[in-house]
Amino acid sequence: MPPLAEAAFYLGTEFMRTRFAPSPTGYLHVGGARTALFCYLQARASGGVFILRIEDTDLQRSTPESVQAILDGMEWLGLDYDEGPIYQTHRFDRYAEVIRQLLEEGKAYHCYCSKERIEALREEQMKAGLKPRYDGHCRDGAEPVAGVKPVVRFRNPREGGVVFDDLVRGRISISNTELDDLVIARPDGSPTYNFTVVVDDVDMAVTQVIRGDDHINNTPRQINIYRALGAELPDFAHVPMILGDDGARLSKRHGAVGVMQYREDGYLPQALLNYLVRLGWSHGDQEVFSLKEMIDLFDIRDVNRKASAFNTEKLDWLNQHYMKNLPAKEVADHLSWYFEKAGIDPRQGPGLEDLVPVQADRVKTLREMTDQSRVFYEDLQEFDAGAAKKHLRPVAEEPLRVVGSRLAELDDWNPESLNETVRLAAEELEVGMGKIAQPLRVALTGTAISPSIDKTLWLTGRERSLARIRRALEYVMARAAAT
C-alpha cells in the first residue's frame, strides 16, 4: 500500500490515474457504466492507469452478488482495469491509522452527541429556515459520556471557503460556513465514505476523480480533508446523470437499467459503449466510434453539463449498425451465446457467419436474430394461419410444384443460382415474383416474413427446403380437396 507521500510522485505527470469506484449495492447500471467508460478512456488516452475500487464500507448494504455483478458488467463491456479490484473493507487498518493521525494532530475530534440530540438539532434548524448541520458541540473538547462510544468528526475549517475548477462544470465555490464537521468514523471505528474516498484517492495517487454529479456537494468537504492530510488535490470531473426514456430519473421501471440486462436483451457491448460515450459527449457530427477512436478523441473536458435521457431507439440503431458492420465472425461469436440460451443447436443449420449478414438487415438485436433464425435450425412446426390462408391457396400449387422440381434439379445450392432458378420458374409460369416467392416463403418458414427468397432457400438448405415444399404442396392439395 503506497504511503501518502507517494502520491506526489504521480501528480503533475502526464500519466493520468483514474478510478471507477462503485458501491456494491446492486447491479452495474448504465449511469455507472458510462462513468466507468469515461474513467477508462481518460486513463487510456494518457497512457495512464485505470483502477477499479469497490466501495464496500457499508457492510449492511454491500453484497458479494453485487460485487460479482459489477465485475461481470465490466468484463462484458471490455473495460479492463490495470489495478484492482481494490476492496475498501480490506483497508480498514489504513483508515484507522489516518484517523488516529488526524486525532493526534487535532484535525479531528471525538463526539459524544447522541443521535437524538443531532436529530432534534436538525429539526430545529430546518424549522428556523436554516441548513441543518452539526453545531460543533463537541468540537472544543467534550467530556466523555459514560457508556457512549464516540464517533470521530472531522474538524472542518470555519473560515474561508473552497474553490475548485471542475473539469466539466468549471469553477465551483462554496463557503466553509456552509459545511459542518462530518463524521469520519462510526462508534465501532468503521470509516465513512467522504473520508475513505479521500484516503484511497490519495493513496492510489488518483489524478482525476471522475464521478457522478451527485458528488459535487461532497467535493468541498473532501477537499478540506485533502488539505488536512497535506495531500495535493486531484482534478475533479463531475459528469451528469442519465435519465430514463421519459426524462425522469432512471429507475427499475425503465426496464433494462442493469448493464447485463442489455446483454440479455441482445445488444452488443460495442453498441452500448458507443451509445454511452455519445451521451454527454460528442466529436463534431460523428456518431460511430470504435474503442480506439474513443480513446484517441475523448477528453473529459468536452463532456456536457446537462443530464441526458437514455433513448433506446438510438441504441437499437447503433446495435443494428454494429451487427451489420462488424466482422460477421465477431457478431456470430456473440450470437452463439443467444443460441445456446434459446436452446438452438447451431450445427443443425447454416453457419452463424452466413446467417449474420443476412439477418442483420432485418433485426435490431441479437435476441431478435435468434428468434427469427430458429426456423433454419429446427423442424417447422406449423404454418402461420394467416400466412397460409393468404399464400398457400390452390393457385399456389403449380408455382410450388414447378419451383420445387427446378430446385430439385439444381446442383449448386447458393444464393445466385437459387435466385436465378426462382426467377426462371416465374418466367416459365409467366407470373410475377410475388406469386411464386410468397407461397415459397410460407412453405419454407411458415410465415410471410423472411429474408429474400434466395437467401431463405440458401439458409434453409437443400434437403430441408425440398421437404418443406413437398409438405406445403400436400397442404395445398388437401385444402383444395376440402373445398
Add this chain to the structure above:
RNA sequence: GCUCCCUUCGUCUAGCGGUCAGGACACCGCCCUCUCAAGGCGGGAACACGAGUUCGAUUCUCGUAGGGAGCGCCA
C-alpha cells in the same frame, strides 16, 4: 427551507458574437422491391423567459421560471 448545479428540434447533440442555427435517432413522404427490413432521396421539427453588455446575441453578464442534486454514524 438552505447551498450547489443544469436549460439548443420529441431524444442525443454541433455551435465557442455576425450561421438560411448543422448532424444523428425517431417521425412523415417518395423511390427501390418477392415479404419484412435495409438502402437512397426529400420533409416537418429547437436556441425556456426577461433585462442588460455590444453595431450585433443561441453564444457574455444578471435576474425570473422550470428541473436536478446535496444538506446521514449511505455511498
